[in-house]
Amino acid sequence: YTTGKLGRLTVVGLGLIGGSFAKGMRESGLCGEVIGYDADPVARNLAVPLGVVDGVAADLEGAVEGADVILLAVPILAMEKVLAQLAQMSLGQAVITDVGSTKGAVVDAVVKAFGAVPANFVPGHPIAGSERSGVEAANAELFQRHKVILTPLEGTDPVALEQVSGLWQVLGADVEHMALADHDEVLAATSHLPHLLAFSLVDTLASRSENLEIFRYAAGGFRDFTRIAASDPTMWRDIFLANQDAVLRSLDAFTRDLARVRTAIEEGDATALLGVFTRAKSAREHFS
Ligand code: NAD
Structure with a gap:
């Protein structure tokens, strides 16, 4: 300094x-x-x-x-x-x-x-x-x-x-x-969207499960993926309202890709599924 x-x-x-x-x-x-x-x-x-x-x-x-x-x-x-x-x-x-x-x-x-x-x-x-x-x-x-x-x-x-x-x-x-616009776009993709997925997944499972029994069977993967769903709800409400446009762009892109994965599962398309998982594994291994 x-x-x-x-x-x-x-x-x-x-x-x-x-x-x-x-x-x-x-x-x-x-x-x-x-x-x-x-x-x-x-x-x-x-x-x-x-x-x-x-x-x-x-x-x-x-x-x-x-x-x-x-x-x-x-x-x-x-x-x-x-x-x-x-x-x-x-x-x-x-x-x-x-x-x-x-x-x-x-x-x-x-x-x-x-x-x-x-x-x-x-x-x-x-x-x-x-x-x-x-x-x-x-x-x-x-x-x-x-x-x-x-x-x-x-x-x-x-x-x-x-x-x-x-x-x-x-x-x-x-x-x-x-640059300011880049910040909001990058954070929508790397932080806001993952928080949205974690909150939504836990909410969906919790609302389907009597007395939250389902979580007794949750393994490490679920724990890792959903840790961020314990974040402060008010702060995250503010973030989604404040970064609406960038978050919607990111969510739309993800929804399109998720629909493709859904189709691959429905059609038993092993090649498509393996392609998605292999690309993701390799991308994930590029950062620690
Ligand atoms: P926090 O809830 O721990 O703290 C916010 C504080 O602001 C509270 O003590 C609250 O009483 C006070 N406050 C609310 N309205 C006020 C007002 N009008 N005047 C004075 N004080 C007021 O939240 P936080 O996690 O410290 O988040 C604060 C800011 O940091 C947010 O803008 C958030 O987006 C940002 N931020 C949070 C994180 C995170 O992971 N928590 C990370 C990076 C940036």
């Missing part, structure tokens, strides 16, 4: 992601002060005793006052409200960044609030998480050796971009840049 010691870092939303960022930055000793704000008084009361922040503010305005960097880590559908409030406040030269899992929706909310994307706004998304949520799940090591994708826009200030990259690197993350 090369741009020097940071004065005040403010984290808005002290859940799994915001709390982990705040805690990691606090432990790094890089910031003069890490201040947090959360709409939930329970999270506000726990954040200091859990060592997540140095102090909490009772409201958003108090939290962002004098901040050098503001990290927004609220659920995607809450971003719009927080950004609209921030646009009414005097933020000085503060760099603003976010961790929203979809980027188009957050940038749309920024435009709605500020009229245009300010040069000191840096959209970001850490590819790290867990099935846990809330301030008690905050973990300073959460981002170590994980990718963080920043999706700068044409007008993004390079100094602000460098500063946000530096903060993630302090937490041990591997920062990459990506």
Whole structure:
């Protein structure tokens, strides 16, 4: 991290992601002060005793006052409200960044609030998480050796971009840049669609099974495939509403391919089935 010691870092939303960022930055000793704000008084009361922040503010305005960097880590559908409030406040030269899992929706909310994307706004998304949520799940090591994708826009200030990259690197993350539209398309395919399949499969099986008896016979494959169906339902609702177009494209492509597999099974087409499974096995073996 090369741009020097940071004065005040403010984290808005002290859940799994915001709390982990705040805690990691606090432990790094890089910031003069890490201040947090959360709409939930329970999270506000726990954040200091859990060592997540140095102090909490009772409201958003108090939290962002004098901040050098503001990290927004609220659920995607809450971003719009927080950004609209921030646009009414005097933020000085503060760099603003976010961790929203979809980027188009957050940038749309920024435009709605500020009229245009300010040069000191840096959209970001850490590819790290867990099935846990809330301030008690905050973990300073959460981002170590994980990718963080920043999706700068044409007008993004390079100094602000460098500063946000530096903060993630302090937490041990591997920062990459990506075009915003590419981010939402890639994540729809590699993260959103798999979560949809896991949620849907478990829901289908659960609704067919008396007293969930069927899960007694579930083996490792089922466990591996459906682990992500234990993820936070509210967060995932937000993601599908926020990334609707890209998710639908990905889902349509998958539905077409699944229909072909169905036909192959129906017609006893061994060659087609073997083709799909062999290609998938070889593709899967290319990443660890
Ligand atoms: P979380 O539920 O653990 O935390 C969200 C926090 O925001 C909660 O403490 C909640 O009280 C607070 N909050 C809600 N509305 C608020 C408001 N208006 N003002 C202030 N605080 C408010 O969720 P999380 O997993 O930390 O997710 C936060 C963001 O990170 C989301 O935008 C999500 O898309 C993104 N993200 C999550 C993951 C993941 O795997 N969990 C991974 C990458 C990015």
